[in-house]
Amino acid sequence: MANMNGWAGKILRVDLTNGRVRTEDTARYVPKYIGGKGIATRIAWEELKPGVKAYDPENPLMFMTGPFAGTLAPTSGRGIVCAVSPRAYPLEWFTYSGTGGLWAPELKYAGFDGVVIKGNSEKPVYLWIHDGKAEIRDAEKLWGLGAFSTQTRIKAEQGDQTQVLCIGPAGENRVVYATIQHRLSNASGNAGFGAVMGAKKLKAIAIRGTGGVKVADPDEFISACTEVADLIKAGPTWAVIGTPPGPDTVSCTHACPVQCCTMMRKDDPTKLEVGSGTRNMMKHCVDPMYSWGWERTEYPTKYIKEQYTGDIFTRPTKAFGEEIGSELQVIGEGLGMSGWNYVNNYCWISACVDNGITELNGHKLEPDNPEFWRDLLYKIAYRKGIGDILADSLVRACERLDLPDILKKHAHWQEPMWGFASHRLGRAAESQPSPIWIYTMCHWITDSRDPLQSHHQSSWAEYWFPPHHGAGSPDTEFSKVKATFARAFGTGEVIEPGFGHIKEKTRAAAYLGNRANLKDSLLVCDWCFPRLLSGFMSKEELKAARDYYGDLDAETKMFVPLTGLNMSTADLVKAGERVRNLDRALHVRNYNRNREMDSTAEWIFEYPEKSDGSKLDSAMFNKIVDNFYEARGWDKKTGWPTRAKLEALDLGDVADELASIGRLA
Amino acid sequence: MSEQKKVTRREFVRDFAVITGGAAVGAGLSKEALAEVQVVKEIAKCGMVVHDPDLCRGCKICEVACSAYHDGACSSYLSRIHVAANDLDLVFSGLVCSQCDSPSCYFACPKKDQALCIDKETGARYINQDECGGCGKCAAACPLPEAPIWFKTVKGKEVAFKCDLCRGRAAGPICVELCPRKALRFEERRG
Numbered sequence: 001m002a003n004m005n006g007w008a009g010k011i012l013r014v015d016l017t018n019g020r021v022r023t024e025d026t027a028r029y030v031p032k033y034i035g036g037k038g039i040a041t042r043i044a045w046e047e048l049k050p051g052v053k054a055y056d057p058e059n060p061l062m063f064m065t066g067p068f069a070g071t072l073a074p075t076s077g078r079g080i081v082c083a084v085s086p087r088a089y090p091l092e093w094f095t096y097s098g099t100g101g102l103w104a105p106e107l108k109y110a111g112f113d114g115v116v117i118k119g120n121s122e123k124p125v126y127l128w129i130h131d132g133k134a135e136i137r138d139a140e141k142l143w144g145l146g147a148f149s150t151q152t153r154i155k156a157e158q159g160d161q162t163q164v165l166c167i168g169p170a171g172e173n174r175v176v177y178a179t180i181q182h183r184l185s186n187a188s189g190n191a192g193f194g195a196v197m198g199a200k201k202l203k204a205i206a207i208r209g210t211g212g213v214k215v216a217d218p219d220e221f222i223s224a225c226t227e228v229a230d231l232i233k234a235g236p237t238w239a240v241i242g243t244p245p246g247p248d249t250v251s252c253t254h255a256c257p258v259q260c261c262t263m264m265r266k267d268d269p270t271k272l273e274v275g276s277g278t279r280n281m282m283k284h285c286v287d288p289m290y291s292w293g294w295e296r297t298e299y300p301t302k303y304i305k306e307q308y309t310g311d312i313f314t315r316p317t318k319a320f321g322e323e324i325g326s327e328l329q330v331i332g333e334g335l336g337m338s339g340w341n342y343v344n345n346y347c348w349i350s351a352c353v354d355n356g357i358t359e360l361n362g363h364k365l366e367p368d369n370p371e372f373w374r375d376l377l378y379k380i381a382y383r384k385g386i387g388d389i390l391a392d393s394l395v396r397a398c399e400r401l402d403l404p405d406i407l408k409k410h411a412h413w414q415e416p417m418w419g420f421a422s423h424r425l426g427r428a429a430e431s432q433p434s435p436i437w438i439y440t441m442c443h444w445i446t447d448s449r450d451p452l453q454s455h456h457q458s459s460w461a462e463y464w465f466p467p468h469h470g471a472g473s474p475d476t477e478f479s480k481v482k483a484t485f486a487r488a489f490g491t492g493e494v495i496e497p498g499f500g501h502i503k504e505k506t507r508a509a510a511y512l513g514n515r516a517n518l519k520d521s522l523l524v525c526d527w528c529f530p531r532l533l534s535g536f537m538s539k540e541e542l543k544a545a546r547d548y549y550g551d552l553d554a555e556t557k558m559f560v561p562l563t564g565l566n567m568s569t570a571d572l573v574k575a576g577e578r579v580r581n582l583d584r585a586l587h588v589r590n591y592n593r594n595r596e597m598d599s600t601a602e603w604i605f606e607y608p609e610k611s612d613g614s615k616l617d618s619a620m621f622n623k624i625v626d627n628f629y630e631a632r633g634w635d636k637k638t639g640w641p642t643r644a645k646l647e648a649l650d651l652g653d654v655a656d657e658l659a660s661i662g663r664l665a
Numbered sequence: 666m667s668e669q670k671k672v673t674r675r676e677f678v679r680d681f682a683v684i685t686g687g688a689a690v691g692a693g694l695s696k697e698a699l700a701e702v703q704v705v706k707e708i709a710k711c712g713m714v715v716h717d718p719d720l721c722r723g724c725k726i727c728e729v730a731c732s733a734y735h736d737g738a739c740s741s742y743l744s745r746i747h748v749a750a751n752d753l754d755l756v757f758s759g760l761v762c763s764q765c766d767s768p769s770c771y772f773a774c775p776k777k778d779q780a781l782c783i784d785k786e787t788g789a790r791y792i793n794q795d796e797c798g799g800c801g802k803c804a805a806a807c808p809l810p811e812a813p814i815w816f817k818t819v820k821g822k823e824v825a826f827k828c829d830l831c832r833g834r835a836a837g838p839i840c841v842e843l844c845p846r847k848a849l850r851f852e853e854r855r856g
């Protein structure tokens with residue numbers, strides 16, 4: 001094992017076309033790019049040529065861990081998958097999708113910080129990684145199996161402690177939202193990387209390692225981790241005090257001391273009804289969509305009346321209840337498909353029915369009937385009949401179907417930007433009162449996918465505003481909220497609703513993005529980090545607090561004794577900013593990303609947010625974009641990074657390359 | 666489930682002797698066995714870490730805490746407690762040394778009191794890595810269906826390792842302290 005603290009020291013390189021396996025030193029990329037998304041983005045910058053599509057052999061499918069993976073750092077089981085996504089729309093482009101579980105730690109114990117897989121195999125194979133070695137093995141017998149049986153079979157062959165990532169039939173058949181499944185409910189979901197594995201004929205990755213992650217200063221590291229675990233003990237956000245614990249769940253990620261809903265009763269976990277509801281809810285975010293329905297507030301008809309006729313967006317998705325919901329969830333997971341397809345497909349199919357379209361290509365539409373879903377899930381996964389069309393996502397399905405415009409428009413509501421689900425918009429899916437949606441808008445318009453990976457950080461803010469997620473605590477005082485944000489951002493105005501202080505708000509949004517990229521490089525859970533807010537275990541504690549500030553140095557406190565590197569929070573956040581800018585540069589170079597493309601998202605924000613009715617006009621949209629680019633150090637006219645910014649981030653080589661193709665400001 | 670180990674005559678005598686508090690003395694025991702009974706009486710009883718599979722949710726914090734504390738490296742493999750987190754079946758089983766009243770591992774060790782030792786303060790049955798030759802007799806003698814004793818290479822030498830109740834740690838077992846589910850407890854068994 002290489003002599004590094006924190007990192008395993010090697011990256012595994014696999015080419016499935018010629019069967020070659022080699023390794024390279026992680027030291028080539030760290031600490032500059034930290035790990036995870038940072039390393040993957042650098043590899044993409046160096047090796048991913050413009051024009052490479054999701055199913056091309058040149059598409060590098062990367063499974064990355066970070067320095068924290070496999071350690072005592074709370075939630076250190078996170079890993080991230082990066083590649084060109086078949087789901088991204090209108091262009092298949094490079095994006096990312098995280099997972100929890102135990103595979104990332106196991107990969108570290110096997111001696112690798114990441115695996116980069118290129119090439120497409122002719123025959124089904126799986127990758128067997130064990131203690132510094134890797135073999136490409138025959139998977140003819142596994143091809144066609146569901147995600148659960150694939151794992152069971154591999155474990156029977158390679159031992160129970162083996163960690164398996166795999167695809168189900170949906171991935172094999174290239175459903176664009178096919179997941180990569182791991183354990184019961186862990187998945188790399190929405191980016192459709194399961195389909196990329198399918199194209200590579202890579203059924204699974206099995207990992208077993210018996211090494212360890214070396215710690216530079218164990219005593220200091222243990223006490224830092226304990227301190228941070230204590231900080232996050234009250235769960236993802238503190239404001240949910242008073243909500244009853246959810247169903248008991250499995251730890252969705254290695255070293256997670258929180259376990260979301262469950263562990264909010266950390267004072268006495270023994271009081272929980274152990275074993276209830278475990279099958280339908282691994283975690284809040286690996287979601288019980290079918291059981292709960294989604295979302296609880298409807299999009300008021302009054303907002304869209306002028307634009308649409310017919311009954312659109314007036315119903316929340318049907319909640320089928322725990323029993324049927326669990327069953328559908330498990331069917332989907334076995335087939336290897338994201339539960340979010342329900343949120344999108346349900347709303348859109350309901351809109352079809354509401355607008356008088358009761359069948360599609362001869363397939364009867366009955367969105368409120370569970371039987372319809374049982375059948376449809378299989379049809380999608382195996383691309384049979386209407387399933388073949390829906391397997392390509394709604395916006396693409398609409399290009400193939402002869403439908404009234406209203407339904408095409410509706411599909412764009414469901415997948416408003418870049419082909420991803422309408423997550424954190426405050427319009428189609430969940431509510432997101434201002435100024436929270438201004439933050440997520442900055443992400444939506446400039447990033448490569450929905451703010452799924454990063455939005456939970458905005459929960460450092462959004463839980464202040466009932467009725468979001470039905471949470472919000474009556475015991476919180478807005479003056480203390482502002483005091484908290486003032487401590488973090490210099491002014492509490494950043495959390496004031498409305499469009500005042502756009503400069504400060506966009507700056508905070510950029511900072512948020514940097515933290516998100518740092519988090520995805522270290523990696524830790526995006527429900528719990530960064531910790532702007534503290535955890536409170538009782539209302540008394542909450543009332544007594546001067547403000548609600550947590551600890552934005554939490555990651556640093558663990559990083560330093562783990563790696564032995566003397567980096568400050570500012571250094572780490574700068575690394576996050578570096579990763580964000582490198583990703584932007586990659587998109588500028590490979591996909592001609594620019595202000596014009598970013599602005600294609602404008603229309604949706606001109607509709608009112610569903611709970612407070614706030615919306616913007618073109619002038620405000622452009623004001624926000626101007627300010628956000630400025631906060632980012634990007635050119636206002638083009639949206640390209642500037643040389644000054646890239647050089648300040650030690651990305652001079654990136655600036656040179658952009659300049660050589662005439663896309664540097 | 667591995668096959669139940671056969672209890673050897675020696676083990677039977679030893680356990681019997683412990684249970685009956687020495688009443689078996691004189692029941693036709695060999696000199697050697699008698700000597701052993703004496704030894705068992707002198708070994709301090711010792712508490713143990715107990716894992717509750719119903720409360721455990723497989724986060725493996727215990728494992729990485731144990732290995733960070735003992736080895737300066739986080740690893741499930743190096744940990745002295747192992748939790749098999751089979752979440753497909755929702756089974757979480759913990760494996761950690763029971764610190765038996767009559768420690769078969771201790772008796773089996775050819776370098777008793779140098780390699781496999783009894784901690785004077787806590788009574789923990791622990792392995793001194795400097796002296797351990799990695800012969801594996803301790804693990805073979807363990808009466809549990811699966812021995813919570815593992816092997817690793819340290820400085821080119823094979824050594825055994827097992828739970829030592831975090832010897833020397835003032836706050837006691839770190840796994841018990843850090844388990845977020847309170848699925849681990851330290852059970853006193855002195856007397």
Ligand code: SF4
Pocket residue numbers: 714730731744745746761827828829830831838839840841
């Ligand atoms: S008591 Fe200490 S040595 Fe024993 S398993 Fe727990 S952490 Fe490891």
Ligand code: SF4
Pocket residue numbers: 716720721722723724725726727728748757759843844845846847848849
């Ligand atoms: S720390 Fe506790 S809950 Fe986590 S695996 Fe160990 S015993 Fe189970």
